[in-house]
Amino acid sequence: MKYFTTFDIKNFRLRFGTGTHVHPYYIVRYGPRDNQVARSYKNIIVLFNNNLDASTKKMVQMFTEDLKNGIDDRRIFPGFNAIYRTNIDIEHVPFDLSGYDNPEKIYEAFKSACSNVEKCFPIIILPRVHKGLYDSIYYRTKAEFLKHGVTSQVFTIDLLNDKKNYRWSLLPTSIQIFTKMGGIPYILEQGIIDSSDIQVFIMGLGISYHPLYKEQRVGYVMIFDQSGNWKFLEAGGITIENTDMESGKDVDTLAEKIASLLNTAITRLANMIQTRHAILIIHYSGKEISSREENAIAKALQELKLSQKILAVYVLKIKKSDVAIYDRESPFEINGSKTGYPEIGTVFKLKPDVYLLVTTGYFIADRGEKGNIWRGLPSNLIISRHREMEKMDKNITDINDESLLVSVFSLSRLNYVSVQNPVSSEPITTRYSREIAWLTLRLLERKANPEIETLRTRMWFI
């Protein structure tokens, strides 16, 4: 194992509407990268339970006003329309529920308040629940809205009543809403390859289990361009028969389903390629993945045929690592005490084609060191390049490992959820595998129409 390189976040600036900066919160000054789709929205509707106590209801009212008009400190949040250059009316609407066990009623309240659901965006006030609960009101409500093709934002009662964090949560919440409306808040200033002749696309690929039934899985494929412009998502359920699992045929069935997902995505992608050639970098999530899934992915990629436009496919497996890194010389201190945190973006080479990338620790963007964690252990990713799964036209020059690692670090910069954090612990391509899987499973259980366009074109899962 040895030191390989360090990606300095100052070289990974974000591009907003009218400027660039290292920090995501500069969206307040420079506006969003693209608001074309989001501008078609007419209303944001804040849905709340009429049985909430009086003080929480008052907070709902204040939240609605704050989203509309911003707060006193305009640098923190000047209002939704002011940031995103939109003209959306924001109002709150009650629903009547004695508990939170009936998400259909919440959707009904939304529908009655909105003449055209395609032009309304719901924010639903719900109690805070553990994100690891498959059967929680959070997932059930989101699935109910998605079933009707409506993306939604949940805002918790706890956060409404949290005086310390409430005002800091307005900007990140608004970024999530804007993204789910189809807007692009910011992208990366620079791509991976500087060429007008070749386009680079990055694909997130993952398989997740049903949290309760092992024979059910969900596979997904999502595509970004090399600047982080969102393209689309394809996701689908994969059910494996018990007999297949016993006989070992499940790998074939899985491979077949993944190949079908990949082919659909690549056909769709080929239509988006404007240059003569394109290359594809696949990030596949190593979460929840065993050798069965890995073999299935390898088999599916073997079947993949390069189109006339896509000249090369590179494959990286990305997994959260259990290696603890302690930097004896770390300058980052908290309350005068040394932390030992490593610098974000540091890469170590474990062996040929296997790297360790630090995604939490400290960074220097402007003045002094700052951390994207304040306590706890820093995390890092193990990234393995799988050359045996790659495909390459003989006329194309190989991309080196460093450029492929740049694709992972770049997409870890695309954090549309917490703007205070300039680097996520994992890239956007693999970060949401559980949300995509659980919501897709719920949609399958509810027999939702798989052709709903929103499910492909919006980042409903963030």
Place this chain on the structure above:
Amino acid sequence: MLRECPSPWVVSAINQYAKSIVASLLTRQYQRLQEGIYIASLEGMRGEENVSAEVKKALTTYFGSREGQGGKTPSVEKCISELDKNPHQIQSIQIPSTGYVVSNLLKNALEKSIKVSENRNILCHKIGSELCLQLEKERLETLIPQEMRHTEPLLAFCNNNSWLCGGRIRGKEGCGRFFKVVKEITLRFQHVVTENIKGKNDERVYVIVSSTYRRISTLNLYDIIDFLTTTGKDVGLLSGVRVNKRLKRGTDLCKVVEARENQVRLSCLSRKEEVVDIDTLRSLDGQYTINPTYKHSRDFIEKYICDDIDKHKDLIAEIKRNSRVYFEQLTNDVKLILGKIIPNNITLDNVNYQIRQEFLQV
């Protein structure tokens, strides 16, 4: 691939039941190593006269253990006959002693050596390439000399909260019966290749150690009902509590609709509603357990079973405050287990591996 003898089964059989050999499955070609099952012998373990006989014996025990678990189990005779018909598939080869496959073989060898030692009770189940050890307060006290006990935060924790470490204290009976906080150390072998200054590859295997504290819960529904009854509480308090029902494949999530002393009515995600009587619950040990993650379950546990089930999180926060603090704790933990729980040496196929307490510095 053998039809009647799926490779993962052969590997499981060897690792679980063979006495003197361990196995690792390579599912794809890796550098110069072909896909297949790699077997190595363990020094100091007496098994059958040769590898083939050892594999067959392990397979016979393994197939026997699968009977009655449901699903289709091919016959052991067919499996063994298939192995015998393909002698060309079994060959003796030399692999690099620091190669990728070795890291898995070492893990399996270590696990096997702990299983046959007096430390077998501290092994905990974990899927994948990690080996997990759980150490209770009493075990820690035997491992750490008196003058060094201040280096282990769990001991101070257990002195102050004995009911969370297995102690039975009046008013805290639920904690002692259903929960126990332990130290958990996880080990994994990582294969690493570094190009040295002469441009040649230097291969090594590192042991990756991580450490945390865990609250072990044994929330069998039967035992909970028994506890409520014996402490004079209403069994009906269980209404709304979430219960995991273990299935052959996976888990069903159920909600207690109604609970009485002699039966429980459950409504499950699989859309089934079922009534389970108390005798069935007693006989199906561990099949129905309370899922403590859901709010209603947690409220129930905190109110009627044990009110400080999250106290161990302070311990975790203490050792994982930052990299520096964690590194110091980890140094103590490695001292704690090396030579006492995990051996300093492992010999595989006459190659001696030494585990040394040296942290990797880059």
